[in-house]
Amino acid sequence: MKHARLVWKNLTRNKRRSILTVLSVGVALFLFAALQSVLTALDATSEVGSESRLITRNATGIVFPLPEAYTQRLRAVDGVEAVSWANWFGGTYIDSRNYFAQFAVDEETFFSMYPEIQIAPAQLDAFNGEKSGTIVGQGLMERFGWSLGQTIVLQGTIFPGDWEFVIRGVYEPDNPSFGDENMYFHYDYLFENSGESATPGWFIVRPSDPNLATEVAARIDGSFENSSDPTQTETEKAFQAGFVTMWGNVGFLVRAIGTAVFFAILLVAANTMMMSSRERINEVAVLKTLGFRDGLLSRLVVAESLAISVVGGVLGLAAASVMLANNEMLGSILPGYTVLPSTMLQGLAIAVVLGLISGFVPAREAARLSVVDALRRVA
Amino acid sequence: MALVELRDLTKRYQTEAEIISVLEDVDLNIEAGEYLSLMGPSGSGKSTLLNLMAGLDQPDSGTITIDGSEITSLGPNRLADWRANHIGFVFQFYNLLPVLTAFQNVELPLLLTNLSKDERRERVEVALNVVNLSDRMEHYPRQLSGGQEQRVGIARAIVSDPVMILADEPTGDLDAASAEEILTLLERLHSEFNKTVLMVTHDQHAAERAHRKMYLEKGVLHQ
Incomplete structure (x- = not known):
């Protein structure tokens, strides 16, 4: 805990940059919650049909x-x-x-x-x-x-x-x-x-x-x-699942968008952390001179990126929970659309992973930094 | 046994074109409580010698024994721990963390100890009192003059009560009046607190303040 102040001071060193990074992570996690909830609602919709009821429709298509x-x-x-x-x-x-x-x-x-x-x-x-x-x-x-x-x-x-x-x-x-x-x-x-x-x-x-x-x-x-008019008969559950697939491969689309967003934000967060870390090469060298171990310095860097990512994630997920859960408009399009606690937990896990990955490279650079080279560069 | 023993210390740097010998078979003994200055032209190896003694760099050959520990045989983590407990380092450009107050900068080395918050506060206040900056504890580096920043740097160097203070051109970035204050302070650390001080300097006047002067030229130490 006694090192928390160092982490906090570094996070607030460039407030604008930190806030923007937090917001970018927040938007990404908001999007994740929104998209994941679509998948959850679609899954629930396909599950709602009964196995003990059959639907008989025109084999040519449901519109006939x-x-x-x-x-x-x-x-x-x-x-x-x-x-x-x-x-x-x-x-x-x-x-x-x-x-x-x-x-x-x-x-x-x-x-x-x-x-x-x-x-x-x-x-x-x-x-x-x-x-x-x-x-x-x-x-x-x-x-x-x-x-x-x-x-x-x-x-x-x-x-x-x-x-x-x-x-x-x-x-x-x-x-x-x-x-x-x-x-x-x-x-x-x-x-x-x-x-x-x-x-x-x-x-x-x-x-x-x-x-x-x-x-x-x-x-x-x-x-x-x-x-x-030949017919096609299937269980209501299969019919509902088929109805969901009429939306197209929504699951794939949603996952593809989610993955693209995740990596885009990962690059943004990692780039921010690396920029922030590089600006402080001299300070890392000084801390090493004072006796800070490589491992401790790495953990401090990772703690910074984790803090940014988790705060952004919590904000994004909280916003999703408030704005999307029990949303009438979305609920009318996709019955049962809501942000489930499991979706929130998944989002939080993604935020943690994002923080760990984006902090990894600058943490490694901090650990590997040669004090003599860094101080010579500054001098 | 001397506090510091350097034996056959050699350090070379490899460039694309050649191998540059910075230190060549340097031998040196420093007794506890000595105040030494080290002079020499740019590129003579002064800072390299200081970095080796602080455990920030490794020699190509030779041994460094300080306070009974042969630091050339220590791994990175044990070397970091040893440095935290034995060495106080004063930089030419102060190297204070700009986001921390004077108090917080001085407290940094104590974050590596098991001292309680109150104990840390007590020690920091003593160190800042020694450098006569008790009234500037909550000031940030940007709110201090160069001389005051260097005094905070010295307070940071002594707060963990190290066996040796290594000062790399501590007056190199200061005006004459501030430089004089710093030299007086280093002298006081030596005379009042019996600290062993090794100061690298370009300034003949500063070097004269030390009780023992050394000269390094082309990697060879003249005592």
Whole structure:
């Protein structure tokens, strides 16, 4: 501890440089936390799907619907216990920036398929009793300041026109990654008001035995193999994971950016430490003359770079925690997006590694410095 | 046994073109409590000899024994420890750390000891009192005159109570009045505190203040 003053004095010797270096590390760690949290949210999203539910969609692509008549054929497939369906609405609430997902669902079968959606029975009854009724997530209610019974209007994009909905229920998910910013309304309402042009976007199938999900999926696809709209069936978890990959190789992109930023900041920090150290060659020589060992001087240099890196890291991570955790806008794009404690710990570990690496070269130079040469240079 | 014994000390430097012999078979005995001056033209090897005696450089051959320790056989870490305990070094250009106050500069050698904070404070105050700078303890080097900076440098050299003070042209960067103050102070360290002092200087007047004068020319020591 008695050497801490030396470290502090050297850190505050050139305040502007130290502050800028701390900020650069802080920005890098902020970025790390933001990007890592994207990966975490994507992983959580792909994990949220059930292994015991199957999703049957058009084999050509998710944007191509399926005939409603497939409902009965699906129910007839051996091993299928229940069938429901849903469709993507894609409406806009006031402004396109107010993005949230809207699903037209078969109210009789959908909610029993999804026990994750927690909704008061009375509200579900009220929803079922009104064709233009809708159930929305608690997050949406808070985001837009809605209230039960309120009528909201969405501008249709896939299904043009102004669509009125009355909020009759509010759900809360039992898992944050499921998202609390979805909106569910009656498929019949969509069908009738779209000139009967709407058909199911996908089917949700519950096998009688979850252990036979793969076999049931193969049976379903086999039964539609030669139809006009062949299907592709997979577990909901696989479907979600595939949906995530539709973003592209986000994981690779995020990691590549993170690595590039890490090395850029490493070079900045190392360069700063080397500049700072070189400016003090004379002082290192004096300290050696006074009897400071090479190892102690190296540790002092590393302590400086560690201090800069850790302070910057803590600032960046704290800012990320305040600004990104439970951020409504990010949460609406990526349900469950938050900065986890594990991400903070990883960031802190990176800050420590950054400090150790950036301090290594100047520490080695300090240890190897020849006192005689250094003093002669100054003289 | 003398406090300092140099035997057959040789130091050469290799340049691209030739090998330059800086010290050639130097023998020297210094008794405890002596005050010596070492003169010689530039490049004669004065500073090299001082650096060797301080354990900052290694000879090509020969031995250096100070206070019973043959320092030429010590490794880097033991040499650093030995230097902290035995040598007080005074530089021509003071070499104070600009970010530390006079007190903190003088305290530096004591950071290598096991002394408590209070003990360190007591010793630093005594050292600064010896050099008559008690009222400048909290001043930074930039707030001191050259003579005052050198006095802080001397306080730093004596604070750990070393057996020997090595001064490399301690008045070389000072005006006449400040130089006189420093010479008086070195003399006082010798006479009042019985310190062994070896001073390298270009200044004939400064050299005359020492009790024993030596002259180094072309690597050969004349006593």
